[in-house]
Amino acid sequence: MPADDISLIPARILNEFVYCPRLAYLEWAQSEWAENAHTADGTWVHRRIDGHEGWLPTPEEAEDLPFRARSVSLSAPHEGLVGKLDMVDAASAEAVPVEYKRGRPPKSGEPAHPSDLVQLGAQALLLRENGWSVSRGFFYYAESREKIEAAVDETLIEFTRQSIRNLREAFAREIPPPPLVASPKCFGCSLSGICLPDETLLLQNQAAPPDVRQLLAPTDNALPLYLQTNGLAVGISGEVLEVREKGKVISHARFIDTSQLCLFGNVQVSTQTIRELAQRNIPICYFSYGGWFCAITSGMSHRNVELRRAQFRTAFDADATLKISRRLVSAKILNSRTFLRRNAREIETSLLTELKRLACGAEKASSLSTLLGIEGMAARIYFQSFPMAIKAGDFLSQGGFDSASRNRRPPKDPLNALFSFLYSLLVKEVTVIAAAIGFDPYQGFYHQSRYGKPSLALDLIEEFRVLIADSAVLSIINNQLVTATDFQRAGGGVNLTTAARRRVTEAFERRLQEMITHPWFGYRLSYRRILYVQTRLLARHLMGEIDHFPPFLTR
Numbered sequence: 423m424p425a426d427d428i429s430l431i432p433a434r435i436l437n438e439f440v441y442c443p444r445l446a447y448l449e450w451a452q453s454e455w456a457e458n459a460h461t462a463d464g465t466w467v468h469r470r471i472d473g474h475e476g477w478l479p480t481p482e483e484a485e486d487l488p489f490r491a492r493s494v495s496l497s498a499p500h501e502g503l504v505g506k507l508d509m510v511d512a513a514s515a516e517a518v519p520v521e522y523k524r525g526r527p528p529k530s531g532e533p534a535h536p537s538d539l540v541q542l543g544a545q546a547l548l549l550r551e552n553g554w555s556v557s558r559g560f561f562y563y564a565e566s567r568e569k570i571e572a573a574v575d576e577t578l579i580e581f582t583r584q585s586i587r588n589l590r591e592a593f594a595r596e597i598p599p600p601p602l603v604a605s606p607k608c609f610g611c612s613l614s615g616i617c618l619p620d621e622t623l624l625l626q627n628q629a630a631p632p633d634v635r636q637l638l639a640p641t642d643n644a645l646p647l648y649l650q651t652n653g654l655a656v657g658i659s660g661e662v663l664e665v666r667e668k669g670k671v672i673s674h675a676r677f678i679d680t681s682q683l684c685l686f687g688n689v690q691v692s693t694q695t696i697r698e699l700a701q702r703n704i705p706i707c708y709f710s711y712g713g714w715f716c717a718i719t720s721g722m723s724h725r726n727v728e729l730r731r732a733q734f735r736t737a738f739d740a741d742a743t744l745k746i747s748r749r750l751v752s753a754k755i756l757n758s759r760t761f762l763r764r765n766a767r768e769i770e771t772s773l774l775t776e777l778k779r780l781a782c783g784a785e786k787a788s789s790l791s792t793l794l795g796i797e798g799m800a801a802r803i804y805f806q807s808f809p810m811a812i813k814a815g816d817f818l819s820q821g822g823f824d825s826a827s828r829n830r831r832p833p834k835d836p837l838n839a840l841f842s843f844l845y846s847l848l849v850k851e852v853t854v855i856a857a858a859i860g861f862d863p864y865q866g867f868y869h870q871s872r873y874g875k876p877s878l879a880l881d882l883i884e885e886f887r888v889l890i891a892d893s894a895v896l897s898i899i900n901n902q903l904v905t906a907t908d909f910q911r912a913g914g915g916v917n918l919t920t921a922a923r924r925r926v927t928e929a930f931e932r933r934l935q936e937m938i939t940h941p942w943f944g945y946r947l948s949y950r951r952i953l954y955v956q957t958r959l960l961a962r963h964l965m966g967e968i969d970h971f972p973p974f975l976t977r
Contacts, residue, residue: 433544433545433548442605443589490512491512507548516554521541526568534570558571654690663675663680685706707850707853712917714846729860744789748784757889762804832914838916843918849876861957864878865877865878886949
């Protein structure tokens with residue numbers, strides 16, 4: 423964040439900087455935010471004072487009358503500060519700020535936390551520049567309902583000004599401040615899953631795998647809502663999405679339980695619903711009736727301009743682009759090899775050896791065109807060998823599968839139709855994640871940009887095609903969730919029927935919810951959460967925090 427861009431610093435951000443410099447940078451410079459129980463509790467504590475915009479008179483206007491103001495916004499250009507004060511008691515040119523805090527005060531005899539003191543110091547500077555005299559302040563602790571006095575002396579004022587200088591210096595650098603090392607603060611931080619402190623330190627070779635604490639929730643409470651019947655309509659009623667057919671409500675889903683709204687074919691969505699979903703950052707994903715992911719509606723894009731600058735800077739750097747692309751393709755080939763070794767029992771050892779050789783060649787490829795050729799050779803071996811893993815042999819014989827090639831646009835047999843549909847769902851999933859993190863999903867590295875092509879999402883799914891989509895395809899066929907009769911031919915292509923598509927979508931979601939141990943960090947996550955972590959790690963790489971983008975390899 424260039425120094426010229428740092429104008430007035432919010433007092434709240436100064437408080438967070440003293441508490442954790444990285445937290446302040448992520449929240450202010452990169453516009454990151456996430457809720458947790460602690461932030462929700464803080465909002466509840468401030469509900470009365472944040473309900474309206476307060477007003478504080480000048481000392482001359484107040485004269486000798488006591489005055490109390492809540493939620494007062496002030497600026498101090500000379501000090502470089504801006505802030506909102508929870509409450510101010512003022513009389514006779516003397517102002518006393520009162521800062522509301524959740525929880526309880528420090529134990530008797532222990533000083534207030536430096537981050538709280540610096541916030542009080544910032545409020546004193548705001549009031550002083552606006553003509554008030556400030557010699558003391560109070561912290562009000564909501565849980566214990568105690569009011570603790572704190573002195574505002576020159577030591578606190580100098581500490582506050584020095585903290586401002588330190589913040590400006592830290593924010594002027596090109597990369598975020600380093601994570602805290604083994605800090606207990608990380609467990610209560612709502613941004614721990616964005617910051618990835620232990621994970622980043624591990625990849626910087628500053629921590630050992632046993633030291634990586636699991637800070638991410640292993641399950642996802644909100645899930646996509648899929649609507650796959652033509653003629654449905656979606657509206658809202660309070661905190662609930664209502665699905666209607668011919669005006670009659672046939673299903674509903676709470677906003678809090680919905681991460682995406684996925685529509686196949688002609689499904690109508692009311693303007694009120696679109697607006698509400700956009701305000702809640704719940705994207706609407708549009709698919710053709712055949713399952714082609716074709717559009718997305720979302721709220722205002724993520725404000726992390728720094729990340730998008732780094733993304734485009736890297737995309738126009740041939741060496742950096744090739745470095746990332748090598749990792750992605752090599753990981754894809756190695757995961758394909760592992761899949762065949764596990765499932766294709768009759769595969770020749772020479773083919774597995776060749777895939778390993780191609781993966782090594784991908785790591786040393788001299789250009790993107792060479793890398794594309796290596797990927798093509800590996801894909802030919804993989805798709806020719808995939809039928810060996812299928813136990814339901816009649817599926818292939820009835821479907822007319824041509825094992826010599828992978829065909830698409832449109833797929834010409836049931837197996838390729840399954841591949842195409844699940845790849846489409848996977849691209850949708852990663853497009854939503856990338857946009858939510860702050861990437862431009864259409865600017866990739868290995869997949870070159872083209873109008874309407876989510877190139878970055880296509881890059882990021884490379885190492886997961888086999889692990890998520892292809893594994894789901896194999897499970898669907900072998901467990902006979904679909905048979906060759908669940909497909910229909912039209913326009914030279916093959917598509918799933920509506921009923922079969924529902925079953926396939928459910929199988930895909932189950933695969934995303936499956937838990938697996940992360941090969942780098944040693945803790946267990948769902949595949950959906952791993953997609954998020956890998957996308958975050960790419961951001962850390964592009965921002966210069968870690969030297970290499972770590973590939974996700976299964977054993």
